[in-house]
Amino acid sequence: xxxxxxxxxxxxxxxxxxxxxxxxxxxxxxxxxxxxxxxxxxxxxxxxxxxxxxxxxxxxxxxxxxxxxxxxxxxxxxxxxxxxxxxxxxxxxxxxxxxxxxxxxxxxxxxxxxxxxxxxxxxxxxxxxxxxxxxxxxxxxxxxxxxxxxxxxxxxxxxxxxxxxxxxxxxxxxxxxxxxxxxxxxxxxxxxxxxxxxxxxxxxxxxxxxxxxxxxxxxxxxxxxxxxxxxxxxxxxxxxxxxxxxxxxxxxxxxxxxxxxxxxxxxxxxxxxxxxxxxxxxxxxxxxxxxxxxxxxxxxxxxxxxxxxxxxxxxxxxxxxxxxxxxxxxxxxxxxxxxxxxxxxxxxxxxxxxxxxxxxxxxxxxxxxxxxxxxxxxxxxxxxxxxxxxxxxxxxxxxxxxxxxxxxxxxxxxxxxxxxxxxxxxxxxxxxxxxxxxxxxxxxxxxxxxxxxxxxxxxxxxxxxxxxxxxxxxxxxxxxxxxxxxxxxxxxxxxxxxxxxxxxxxxxxxxxxxxxxxxxxxxxxxxxxxxxxxxxxxxxxxxxxxxxxxxxxxxxxxxxxxxxxxxxxxxxxxxxxxxxxxxxxxxxxxxxx
Numbered sequence: 208x209x210x211x212x213x214x215x216x217x218x219x220x221x222x223x224x225x226x227x228x229x230x231x232x233x234x235x236x237x238x239x240x241x242x243x244x245x246x247x248x249x250x251x252x253x254x255x256x257x258x259x260x261x262x263x264x265x266x267x268x269x270x271x272x273x274x275x276x277x278x279x280x281x282x283x284x285x286x287x288x289x290x291x292x293x294x295x296x297x298x299x300x301x302x303x304x305x306x307x308x309x310x311x312x313x314x315x316x317x318x319x320x321x322x323x324x325x326x327x328x329x330x331x332x333x334x335x336x337x338x339x340x341x342x343x344x345x346x347x348x349x350x351x352x353x354x355x356x357x358x359x360x361x362x363x364x365x366x367x368x369x370x371x372x373x374x375x376x377x378x379x380x381x382x383x384x385x386x387x388x389x390x391x392x393x394x395x396x397x398x399x400x401x402x403x404x405x406x407x408x409x410x411x412x413x414x415x416x417x418x419x420x421x422x423x424x425x426x427x428x429x430x431x432x433x434x435x436x437x438x439x440x441x442x443x444x445x446x447x448x449x450x451x452x453x454x455x456x457x458x459x460x461x462x463x464x465x466x467x468x469x470x471x472x473x474x475x476x477x478x479x480x481x482x483x484x485x486x487x488x489x490x491x492x493x494x495x496x497x498x499x500x501x502x503x504x505x506x507x508x509x510x511x512x513x514x515x516x517x518x519x520x521x522x523x524x525x526x527x528x529x530x531x532x533x534x535x536x537x538x539x540x541x542x543x544x545x546x547x548x549x550x551x552x553x554x555x556x557x558x559x560x561x562x563x564x565x566x567x568x569x570x571x572x573x574x575x576x577x578x579x580x581x582x583x584x585x586x587x588x589x590x591x592x593x594x595x596x597x598x599x600x601x602x603x604x605x606x607x608x609x610x611x612x613x614x615x616x617x618x619x620x621x622x623x624x625x626x627x628x629x630x631x632x633x634x635x636x637x638x639x640x641x642x643x644x645x646x647x648x649x650x651x652x653x654x655x656x657x658x659x660x661x662x663x664x665x666x667x668x669x670x671x672x673x674x675x676x677x678x679x680x681x682x683x684x685x686x687x688x689x690x691x692x693x694x695x696x697x698x699x700x701x702x703x704x705x706x707x708x709x710x711x712x713x714x715x716x717x718x719x720x721x722x723x724x725x726x727x728x729x730x731x732x733x734x735x736x737x738x739x740x741x742x743x744x745x746x747x748x749x750x751x752x753x754x755x756x757x758x759x760x761x762x763x764x765x766x767x768x769x770x771x772x773x774x775x776x777x778x779x780x781x782x783x784x785x786x787x788x789x790x791x792x793x794x795x796x797x798x799x800x
Contacts, residue, residue, distance in 0.1 A: 255415030282335035438623025476507025476586025487527035595625025629681035
């Protein structure tokens with residue numbers, strides 16, 4: 208008898224094995240484009256922080272911002288100052304940049320004087336059609352003037368409003384510093400209702416520099432472990448003025464301030480631009496210049512593809528990083544970390560040998576618990592998952608990895624390679640296989656899907672591990688701001704696993720289920736991969752008590768399909784609620800040969 212209902216009911220469909228919740232910053236420009244300044248009156252020789260919101264996204268290479276007298280129509284006169292927004296690090300329609308009047312071209316400096324009103328405008332694609340503007344007053348020069356304000360780091364408990372300081376430290380143009388009063392913006396209570404981090408901005412008198420406070424919200428006694436993940440540092444030369452070197456240095460300094468108790472720093476591949484000894488030495492020089500957590504490295508395509516001999520490239524990586532292999536594992540605070548890396552040179556692609564794949568599956572099984580995350584790192588993402596992976600399908604053993612990870616939905620897979628900004632809608636993915644997170648580039652950013660337009664920003668991730676959740680927080684290192692977060696919850700969402708991914712015909716199939724609702728008629732069914740439960744019948748099915756006669760409700764357990772499946776093919780296993788077709792967790796894909 209097949210499990211078949213002709214009235215299909217899907218009251219709630221959980222499409223992921225571990226629930227993803229939390230907030231992610233807006234990724235597409237929705238609403239009216241706007242510009243905002245940190246202060247409406249600014250010393251004529253002082254900096255001014257400008258916030259862009261809801262600009263068109265993806266950002267066009269020639270979208271720009273410009274400074275004019277308030278009464279001047281753009282296009283009728285040259286701008287006093289202008290630049291493309293990508294050059295200012297605004298890659299996704301939302302962002303902040305700092306205007307410094309010292310950068311006004313000499314031919315236009317006489318137009319920017321105290322006692323006048325000015326405006327910044329936003330226009331698209333080299334046009335003079337103003338999409339957004341904002342005005343401010345230039346006041347008398349400050350001497351010395353404020354050139355920056357030190358960011359503030361504050362901790363609070365979930366449900367408790369953060370206590371922000373009444374003053375902040377300002378740095379002046381003559382090399383001195385001092386305290387200035389600050390008025391903080393209102394904080395939405397939802398931001399501190401759960402574990403995570405966010406940034407609060409404020410206003411300080413007589414300066415256009417915006418005070419910033421990075422707030423970390425802890426639940427209970429705080430996370431049991433925290434670690435940091437960056438990727439695609441692309442160190443390419445030894446120049447201190449090189450932007451990639453500057454970005455990595457700034458990222459390390461920022462991470463030191465916001466996450467001083469981190470257990471590890473993982474750099475997820477493309478750590479160099481072409482794998483040369485000089486580039487590795489520069490990388491290590493930068494790492495040694497800033498105190499940071501113990502570093503673990505992943506090998507990326509840029510680290511090896513400039514070589515003709517794989518072993519030479521691999522040995523350079525191992526010698527310069529001190530890693531035990533191109534793939535390896537380690538344990539931190541009783542959590543398992545697994546690193547994968549290419550076994551061959553294949554351009555942009557990763558090639559994982561059968562030996563490595565078998566090792567990977569063995570390591571995933573090592574002391575594994577369905578309610579405890581396993582952290583996995585590889586440079587290239589799985590196809591059609593996280594941001595950028597639709598266009599950059601560079602994991603040669605893509606299907607094999609997916610088949611393995613399907614058996615371990617508790618795993619969290621971190622990948623880089625795409626350089627995609629954190630605020631992409633597919634920053635996180637867990638519709639199939641396992642939980643995944645994209646790691647933005649520390650060197651330079653791309654906006655998916657426009658792979659012809661790089662941005663000058665620098666981003667990475669901070670991860671807080673709780674006993675029942677993993678909170679992954681996006682950090683913009685150039686802005687020194689939190690830009691969103693996602694949370695994978697454990698011990699709460701139903702999910703299933705199979706004891707194998709590939710079976711022989713008529714081989715027993717055991718399916719383990721977790722966190723079910725506990726109904727006597729909750730059931731497990733195996734369907735052909737193309738069939739829809741409720742429209743087509745299952746090939747085989749069992750209630751959670753391992754029979755076809757419901758008796759006692761069980762939330763956690765296993766069932767065994769004795770005799771397995773007679774016909775070869777691809778199948779999917781589903782967990783369903785109370786004799787219906789409300790799906791509990793995601794499908795597990797299996798193959799019968």
